[in-house]
Every structure is written in structure tokens, then in C-alpha cells.
Amino acid sequence: MFQPDPTPWQAAAACAGLSPAVVFARRERQAAPALRACAVCPVARECEAAVAPAENWFDGVCAGRLWRNGRPVKPRSRAGATRPGGGPAPLDARSVAAQLDAVLTGGLPARTGGHRD
Numbered sequence: 001m002f003q004p005d006p007t008p009w010q011a012a013a014a015c016a017g018l019s020p021a022v023v024f025a026r027r028e029r030q031a032a033p034a035l036r037a038c039a040v041c042p043v044a045r046e047c048e049a050a051v052a053p054a055e056n057w058f059d060g061v062c063a064g065r066l067w068r069n070g071r072p073v074k075p076r077s078r079a080g081a082t083r084p085g086g087g088p089a090p091l092d093a094r095s096v097a098a099q100l101d102a103v104l105t106g107g108l109p110a111r112t113g114g115h116r117d
Contacts (some may be wrong), residue, residue: 009050013040015061024060026068028076065074 010016012098014037018101025031038044048063057070065075 009046010041012043013047014038014043022061025066026059028066028073031061031066035064035066038062038064 017032018034018037022031025033025034028035042049042066044063051058051062052064053062053067053072054070058067059069060067066075
């Protein structure tokens with residue numbers, strides 16, 4: 001069966017080599033590699049325009065966010081992540097990628113009790 005070559009933006013996507021189980025994961029922990037890839041992806045805008053996650057009840061990672069049923073999932077907050085004026089600190093792609101790397105490599109201390117994914 002003929003399979004067309006991916007469009008140029010798809011070939012340039014940082015997630016191109018990741019498992020579909022990672023890209024279409026519904027939980028942050030399983031989706032972490034795809035979220036890290038999105039943080040540095042040169043075609044995130046093209047991806048979001050093509051996938052249109054909010055219009056298609058999408059589940060998975062698209063354009064740097066985790067989506068469930070077409071709605072962006074609010075990232076879990078970290079203790080101490082507040083700014084001087086109060087409220088949560090603003091997130092940027094690099095800090096999210098660094099936090100995910102730390103969690104996956106065991107760089108953060110283990111939590112005791114509480115909710116687990």
C-alpha cells in the first residue's frame with residue numbers, strides 16, 4: 001500500500017521518533033518525553049494547526065501541552081513554585097523541560113504521601 005511521505009513540518013517535528021504510546025499518553029508522567037520534545041520543537045505551531053486538539057477531542061501531546069478530550073490539562077504545580085506577588089510562577093518551555101528531566105532522572109526528592117499518578 002502506498003504511504004505518502006510526511007509533510008515537511010512533520011518530518012521536522014521533535015517527536016517524530018517517539019512511540020505513539022508516549023505522544024498519545026493521557027498522563028503527564030507517561031507523556032513527559034513528548035512534552036520535552038515539544039519544548040524545543042521548531043514546528044509546534046504547525047502541529048497545533050494541523051491537529052486542532054480543541055476541535056477534535058484530542059488525547060495526547062500537541063504543541064507543548066497535554067490534552068484530554070480536546071482540553072489542555074493543567075500542569076501539576078510544584079511546591080515552592082510561586083512568585084513574589086503570590087500565585088504560581090509563570091511557566092516557560094525551558095523550565096518545564098528542566099523540571100520533567102529532573103523528575104525522570106530522579107533529581108527531585110521523593111514525595112511522601114499525597115496523590116500519585
